[in-house]
Amino acid sequence: xxxxxxxxRQYSRTLRFTLGAPRSxxxxxxxRRVVFLRSAGGAERANLLQVLDLPKxxxxxxxxxxxxxxxxxxxxxxxxxEERARRERSREGSAGVVAYATDAEVTLAxxxxxxxxxxxxxMPGAGDGARELPARGPVLDPRPSPDGRHIxxxxxxxxxxxxxxxxxxxxxxxxxxGAEDGEVTWGQAEFIAQEEMxxxxxxxxxxxxxxxxxxxxxxxxxxRWWIADPANPERxxxxxxxxxxxxxxxxxxxxxxxxxGDRVEVDWDRAAYPYLARVHWSAGGxxxxxxxxxxxxxxxxxxxxxxxxxxxxxxxxEDHMWVEPYDGVPAWTAEGRxxxxxxxxxxxxxxxxxxxxxxxxxxxxxxLDVGDEDVLIAASAGxxxxxxxxxxxxxxxxxxxxVRVSEEAGYHSGVRSGAVTVLASAALDRFGAAVRxxxxxxxxxxIASYAETPVLTARPVLTLAGKSRIPAAVLxxxxxxxxxxxxxxxxxxxxxxxxxxxVLAAQNAHLTSQWFADxxxxxxxxxxxxxxxxxxxxEKAIAFDFAGTTLxxxxxxxxxxxxxxPLDLTRVGIRGWSYGGYLAALAVLRRxxxxxxxxxxxxxxxxxxxxxxxxxxxxxxxxxRPEVYAANSLLADAPKLRRPLQLIxxxxxxxxxxxxxLRLSSALLAAGRAHELLPLSGVTHMTPQExxxxxxxxxxxxxxxxxxxxxxxxxx
Numbered sequence: 113x114x115x116x117x118x119x120x121r122q123y124s125r126t127l128r129f130t131l132g133a134p135r136s137x138x139x140x141x142x143x144r145r146v147v148f149l150r151s152a153g154g155a156e157r158a159n160l161l162q163v164l165d166l167p168k169x170x171x172x173x174x175x176x177x178x179x180x181x182x183x184x185x186x187x188x189x190x191x192x193x194e195e196r197a198r199r200e201r202s203r204e205g206s207a208g209v210v211a212y213a214t215d216a217e218v219t220l221a222x223x224x225x226x227x228x229x230x231x232x233x234x235m236p237g238a239g240d241g242a243r244e245l246p247a248r249g250p251v252l253d254p255r256p257s258p259d260g261r262h263i264x265x266x267x268x269x270x271x272x273x274x275x276x277x278x279x280x281x282x283x284x285x286x287x288x289x290g291a292e293d294g295e296v297t298w299g300q301a302e303f304i305a306q307e308e309m310x311x312x313x314x315x316x317x318x319x320x321x322x323x324x325x326x327x328x329x330x331x332x333x334x335x336r337w338w339i340a341d342p343a344n345p346e347r348x349x350x351x352x353x354x355x356x357x358x359x360x361x362x363x364x365x366x367x368x369x370x371x372x373g374d375r376v377e378v379d380w381d382r383a384a385y386p387y388l389a390r391v392h393w394s395a396g397g398x399x400x401x402x403x404x405x406x407x408x409x410x411x412x413x414x415x416x417x418x419x420x421x422x423x424x425x426x427x428x429x430e431d432h433m434w435v436e437p438y439d440g441v442p443a444w445t446a447e448g449r450x451x452x453x454x455x456x457x458x459x460x461x462x463x464x465x466x467x468x469x470x471x472x473x474x475x476x477x478x479x480l481d482v483g484d485e486d487v488l489i490a491a492s493a494g495x496x497x498x499x500x501x502x503x504x505x506x507x508x509x510x511x512x513x514x515v516r517v518s519e520e521a522g523y524h525s526g527v528r529s530g531a532v533t534v535l536a537s538a539a540l541d542r543f544g545a546a547v548r549x550x551x552x553x554x555x556x557x558x559i560a561s562y563a564e565t566p567v568l569t570a571r572p573v574l575t576l577a578g579k580s581r582i583p584a585a586v587l588x589x590x591x592x593x594x595x596x597x598x599x600x601x602x603x604x605x606x607x608x609x610x611x612x613x614x615v616l617a618a619q620n621a622h623l624t625s626q627w628f629a630d631x632x633x634x635x636x637x638x639x640x641x642x643x644x645x646x647x648x649x650x651e652k653a654i655a656f657d658f659a660g661t662t663l664x665x666x667x668x669x670x671x672x673x674x675x676x677x678p679l680d681l682t683r684v685g686i687r688g689w690s691y692g693g694y695l696a697a698l699a700v701l702r703r704x705x706x707x708x709x710x711x712x713x714x715x716x717x718x719x720x721x722x723x724x725x726x727x728x729x730x731x732x733x734x735x736x737r738p739e740v741y742a743a744n745s746l747l748a749d750a751p752k753l754r755r756p757l758q759l760i761x762x763x764x765x766x767x768x769x770x771x772x773x774l775r776l777s778s779a780l781l782a783a784g785r786a787h788e789l790l791p792l793s794g795v796t797h798m799t800p801q802e803x804x805x806x807x808x809x810x811x812x813x814x815x816x817x818x819x820x821x822x823x824x825x826x827x828x
Contacts, residue, residue, distance in 0.1 A: 119567050119627045124805035125155050127205050129620055132156065132562030134547050136211065137536075139529035140218035140234075144168075146534055146549055146559070147177070147218060147234055149209055154564030158208030161221060161242075163234055164549065164559060166532070172549070172557035177232050178242040180208040180225055189226045192250040193350070194268045194300075200766065200796055201306035211253075215260035216319075218529075220277060222254040222263045229254055229265060231277060245279040252300060253313065257321030262371070264299070264315060264324060272299030272315055272326050274371060285369045286326060295332045302329045302362040304355060307767060308725040309389050309437055319395040323370040323418065325378070327388060333360035339766055343793035352766050357720055357727040357741075358734040364388045366401065368418045376421040380414055387725065389437035396444025396482075400426070408434045408729045413442045413450070426450055433652040434729045440479030451482055455648040459494055462487060462509055469509050473497045475647060477504060481528040486510035488517070488528050495647035501574040501583055502617035504645070506535065517553070523618040534559075538618035540572065545618075568630065570622035574615060577638060578672035582665055583615040583646070585622060585637040586677050587629040594678055600634035601683035601820045604670060604699070604707070608640055608662045609691030610651070610730065615639045624809070628687075631813050632822055634679050640665025656731055658719075659744045663698055667706050683820045687711035687812060690768060690797065693760075694746070697776065700757055701749040709819035711812045713760040714768045714797055717746040717776040721769065750779035756819035758788040760808065762795030788815065 123129070132154040138147040146164040151157060161178035180189075189207060191199075204210050212223040214234065222231045227250030232242035247254075247265060254265035256277065264274045264285070271287035288296035299315040306312050315326040331353040338349035355361045366378040366388065380403060389411065390402035399416040401423065410430045414423040427442070427450060429435050438453040445451060449465035456463075459472035462479070464487060470476060474491040481488040486508045493500045506517040506526045518524035522539035531552050538545040543565055549557040572585040588600065605625050607614050614621065614637050625635045639645075641661050642654035654661045666686070674681055686707050688696040693715030699707040719727050719741050720734055728734075734741050742748070757780075761773035773789070780787050790811065792804060799805045816822075 120806040120809040137527040137534040143532040213255040215256040216258035220260040259321040266299035270297040304725040330363040570626035572622040577669040583639040587635040599680035603633040604686040607692040638669035685709040689713035700755040709756040717772040751783035753785040760790040762792040767797040
């Protein structure tokens with residue numbers, strides 16, 4: 113007799129049902145190939161590099177371009193500390209080929225396995241397939257030149273190097289001097305660029321492939337923290353350059369590096385604009401830099417003269433709250449018009465040249481492709497438009513109008529080149545994302561997913577809660593009957609902060625919440641002010657006030673939903689991770705009249721310990737606004753605790769370091785306030801380890817049942 117696997121076990125072993133799903137798509141400009149990553153099954157961690165051929169007049173077919181098992185043989189990959197850090201920043205938990213880059217025509221791909229450089233042809237019948245190149249490693253972030261003749265790569269020695277695609281002529285373009293060793297890197301993004309700016313790259317090829325723009329990062333000014341492994345005291349602590357709020361950042365400069373060895377330093381007012389947020393170099397115009405002030409109230413788009421290094425302002429933006437860098441911009445059109453996303457007239461809009469091409473009906477999220485005739489964007493409905501709760505759609509935007517590409521309701525993403533678009537579509541009524549390949553809007557192929565089917569089905573009800581119309585999802589136990597079961601204890605399950613939208617029109621987004629609901633809870637997920645996807649004003653309402661705004665909206669949503677759903681407001685728990693962990697602990701400390709138990713995972717407890725770029729954007733500089741940091745800290749609230757609180761934290765976390773939880777625990781102990789503490793040895797801000805991820809769900813639900821007076825039953 114076969115025993116059905118439990119949801120916590122399945123959830124953990126499938127990396128939240130991401131394994132086996134196709135991802136990381138690239139489309140050749142001629143429309144003949146789609147390149148992507150996918151593992152061989154829903155519990156297989158190693159991604160293969162694969163190609164979908166789209167020959168005209170013939171049926172589409174898939175083939176493997178690179179199989180890590182064939183290239184490396186048996187045994188686990190050996191990852192450098194730098195590669196582990198890159199994966200932590202990108203929340204990458206899989207293995208095998210986790211990233212790749214191609215030339216402009218998508219005929220050559222480069223990637224890293226175990227710190228070694230590999231390249232493979234992508235055309236049908238391309239040579240001998242994947243091959244290792246004799247690079248000086250461990251290698252990081254290899255990228256072919258647009259013409260496919262060379263591959264540039266960074267390494268753990270801080271160098272930026274280039275090698276011919278045939279493996280000859282490997283040499284350094286730039287690197288640290290002896291005195292700079294360990295402090296200076298070329299071609300790599302610094303910590304806050306990766307963690308907070310969504311900029312993972314540190315070099316960019318010119319369109320003709322004869323030179324590169326490269327970032328030089330000097331981490332000398334950044335304070336050092338040491339992340340120890342108490343369970344293994346024989347191991348030395350890891351040194352981390354961590355720029356906490358109010359302290360010095362790494363110094364970032366940019367140079368133009370020619371393949372023949374010439375170097376031109378790029379000049380801009382780095383004292384006024386120290387943050388390098390975005391870089392773009394295409395045939396439409398000169399290289400572009402997007403640079404920000406330290407307080408992020410202003411940013412400049414600069415055009416770079418690659419021959420002299422001089423910069424010229426192209427566009428300036430200011431906001432008394434903050435400015436944001438967005439994916440895909442700034443960029444040039446083929447005819448040299450600047451593409452940007454801007455907050456204008458209370459809406460987030462797309463602007464091309466001197467024209468704004470969208471209205472308040474759309475809230476623009478990202479630019480996905482700049483074509484010859486239009487711009488492909490991702491956008492959600494604007495605040496004043498008819499609500500499409502949790503939906504994101506793709507649109508083609510041109511001077512003559514706007515056309516929606518994604519037709520069905522749901523959460524859509526995509527990649528485009530030329531006439532071919534890869535459209536990934538998730539929806540509430542089905543698991544996973546359907547990946548369709550469109551040519552001129554007509555489907556020509558589908559890319560299958562091998563992800564496992566969950567053992568449960570989420571049944572969220574999406575709604576707008578309260579006078580503030582807070583996006584929310586309500587999930588009840590499978591088979592719930594109101595007459596039989598009555599009111600249910602409530603579990604609030606928020607993230608609730610910047611960049612974290614949870615109320616999505618996608619089945620997978622609600623699977624964990626449904627599992628908690630099936631343990632006997634009414635689960636409520638609320639995206640209050642500060643969360644993305646609605647309007648600039650909604651996102652920026654949290655300026656200088658994390659604690660008040662985000663907590664108030666959780667309370668409002670909870671109380672409003674109780675009028676329509678079977679919520680027992682005398683038994684309310686709350687759980688969350690990262691910002692959600694902060695919000696959970698905040699809830700029981702400051703609103704024990706509403707919240708009766710909390711699980712706080714990896715919480716920020718003192719914003720003075722979090723990084724510069726994120727924290728100062730929202731709360732200002734601590735030297736200028738000490739009262740803001742005090743008002744948003746949890747430490748002084750420790751004596752107020754009178755509800756059950758479970759704290760969970762990975763001891764190897766280098767993003768929200770464990771000092772946050774330990775300082776709150778110490779303050780609680782000093783105040784004589786009992787609480788539970790689960791230290792996770794060897795665990796970072798992610799929890800990719802199968803046993804850890806599984807047991808964390810089980811331990812949380814057991815704690816919540818005890819704390820809210822539910823009868824103990826076997827979690828399933």
